[in-house]
Amino acid sequence: MLYLIPTPIGNLEDITLRALRLLQEVDFILAEDTRKSGVLLKHYQISKPLQSYHLHNEHQVVERVVQKIAQGQKAALITDAGTPAISDPGFLLVRACVEAGIEVQCLAGATAFVPALVQSALPSDRFVFEGFLPPKKGRQTRLGQILQQSYTTVLYESPHRLLKTLQQLIDLGANNRQIAVCRELSKLHEETFRGNIEEALAHFQAKDSIKGEIVLVLGAEKKIRNSQQELEEDDFEA
Known part of the structure; x- marks a missing residue:
């Protein structure tokens, strides 16, 4: 066994x-x-x-x-x-x-993405778990693909790459996309930041240092999500 x-x-x-x-x-x-x-x-x-x-x-x-x-x-x-x-x-x-x-x-038990998703205040009826992004090659392409998804996306990120990831999302035009950044889950200094990506970048840039494992919960763009819902409703009616 x-x-x-x-x-x-x-x-x-x-x-x-x-x-x-x-x-x-x-x-x-x-x-x-x-x-x-x-x-x-x-x-x-x-x-x-x-x-x-x-x-x-x-x-x-x-x-x-x-x-x-x-x-x-x-x-x-x-x-x-x-x-x-x-x-x-x-x-x-x-x-x-x-x-x-x-x-x-x-066994059933602890995993980081579930509490992050649930407390993000973003839609959790359907979501995509992406895990860690590629550290170098293919990173920008992967982020671009993620931004086209119609569901909430959950990512794992390291503290020393957090600012880079947030900046890359802004560079791809997602500065107003809603995000929750969950850090140090279940620990003494647990923190969950909720807002848009531009606000998240400013919040974490203001810190002297960023510590702990991080979960990013990225909301889908409303028009993409609504478009997906309309397609599903059409399929159901058919």
């Missing part, structure tokens, strides 16, 4: 009772960063063998892990924060386990 276990994105209390029980029961735990995960496990007095599993070693680790599980061991996959395989390593291992006939279960 492979369990995918979400871990808190900030506040250590944001973990389920089932997650804590299974972390106590499994034979070993795969962690994106064993040092960061060690803090969480120590807090809850969980002592299990930890193995590193991250973006740079997953191809080498997958086969060995699948063999251990196939031999009867139970494993848990956790990441630094949130749900495994959501903008974090995990897909390759899940696919390999399924192909090997190993049962995979993902």
Whole structure:
């Protein structure tokens, strides 16, 4: 059995009772960063063998892990924060386990984009999750495509690229587009800025420094959203 276990994105209390029980029961735990995960496990007095599993070693680790599980061991996959395989390593291992006939279960739990979307005050009936933008090549093209979408879009961003992203959106003519910038979710200094992109840029430019993981929730342009709704209504009537 492979369990995918979400871990808190900030506040250590944001973990389920089932997650804590299974972390106590499994034979070993795969962690994106064993040092960061060690803090969480120590807090809850969980002592299990930890193995590193991250973006740079997953191809080498997958086969060995699948063999251990196939031999009867139970494993848990956790990441630094949130749900495994959501903008974090995990897909390759899940696919390999399924192909090997190993049962995979993902627990319900913390992930950053859900609270950001819900508290953004932007339409959440339908949305697109884009994850992280390309750091360099293809970034401007991707942003241009996102601005053509008819639904609310959720993005992950690093603090040192936030101003660049906001400026690029303005350069693409989206300065009046509504956005929510959610920073340090569930932590002591949690902040959610709501306004248009131009206002968001001014707000964060005024800060001495920008810290913490960031979720951007970008609203669709009204005429694009309305056009999509009209098409869907026509399809329904037909």
